[in-house]
Amino acid sequence: MQFFIDTANLAEIGAAHQMGVLAGVTTNPSLIAKIVDDPAAFTWQMFKDHISQICQIVDGPVSAEVTALDADGMIAEGEELAEIAENVVIKCPVTMEGLKAITYFDSQDIATNATLVFSANQALLAANAGASYVSPFVGRLDDVSSDGMALVKQIVTMFKNYDYMPEVIVASIRHPQHVIDAAMVGADIATIPYSVIRQLLSHPLTDQGVKKFTEDAAIMKK
Numbered sequence: 001m002q003f004f005i006d007t008a009n010l011a012e013i014g015a016a017h018q019m020g021v022l023a024g025v026t027t028n029p030s031l032i033a034k035i036v037d038d039p040a041a042f043t044w045q046m047f048k049d050h051i052s053q054i055c056q057i058v059d060g061p062v063s064a065e066v067t068a069l070d071a072d073g074m075i076a077e078g079e080e081l082a083e084i085a086e087n088v089v090i091k092c093p094v095t096m097e098g099l100k101a102i103t104y105f106d107s108q109d110i111a112t113n114a115t116l117v118f119s120a121n122q123a124l125l126a127a128n129a130g131a132s133y134v135s136p137f138v139g140r141l142d143d144v145s146s147d148g149m150a151l152v153k154q155i156v157t158m159f160k161n162y163d164y165m166p167e168v169i170v171a172s173i174r175h176p177q178h179v180i181d182a183a184m185v186g187a188d189i190a191t192i193p194y195s196v197i198r199q200l201l202s203h204p205l206t207d208q209g210v211k212k213f214t215e216d217a218a219i220m221k222k
C-alpha cells in the first residue's frame with residue numbers, strides 16, 4: 001500500500017518527502033483554506049501556483065480539486081489544473097456533474113480522483129466513468145456511526161472481481177489503526193495527514209531503546 005499525504009502544507013509535504021515514504025499528495029479546498037493567510041486575497045492563480053509548488057516537491061500524483069458544481073465548469077478548471085504538471089490529478093466529486101467531467105477527462109487521458117465517495121455504488125459509477133482513483137472517506141463515515149473500512153473492503157473486493165482499473169485511496173484517515181486496516185483490506189493507497197504519519201513512526205519502546213543505546217554508546221571514547 002502506498003502512502004500519500006493529505007495536506008496542502010508545503011513544509012509537511014517536504015518533511016514526508018524527505019522521509020522517503022511519499023508516493024503522492026491529496027488536497028481539497030478545506031486543506032487549501034488552512035494554508036491561506038488572507039482568504040480575501042487568495043486567487044485562482046495563487047491556487048494554481050501552490051499546486052505547482054507541490055508538484056516541484058513530489059513526482060507522484062498530486063490531486064487538485066475542482067470547485068465548480070457543473071460539468072462544464074469542472075472541465076474548464078480541470079483543464080487548467082492539468083496544464084500545471086504531468087502529475088496533477090483532477091479531483092472531482094461523485095455527483096452527476098462530476099461523473100460527466102470524469103468521463104470527459106478520461107477521454108483526454110487526464111487522470112482523475114473521484115472524491116467524496118460514501119457508498120459502493122458511487123465507487124462503481126466512478127469506475128465506469130473512467131476514474132483513475134476513487135476516494136472513500138472512512139473517517140467521515142465512522143463519525144456518523146457507519147463502518148468506513150467496511151466500505152473500503154467492499155470497493156476493493158468489487159474492483160478485484162471485475163478487474164476495474166481505479167486505484168482505491170483510503171481518505172479521511174483519522175488515526176494509525178485506519179492505516180493498518182486499509183492495508184489489511186488491500187487498499188492501494190492511504191492518504192494520511194502529516195500528524196498521523198508522525199504517529200505511525202512513534203513507539204515508546206523505540207524512544208527508550210534509542211535513549212539506552214545512546215547512553216551505553218557513551219562509554220566509547222572517540
Ligand code: E4P
Pocket residue numbers: 006026027028030115135137139140171172173191
Ligand atoms: C482526501 O482526498 C480527502 O479530501 C480528505 O482525506 C478528507 O479528510 P477529512 O474527512 O479529514 O476532511
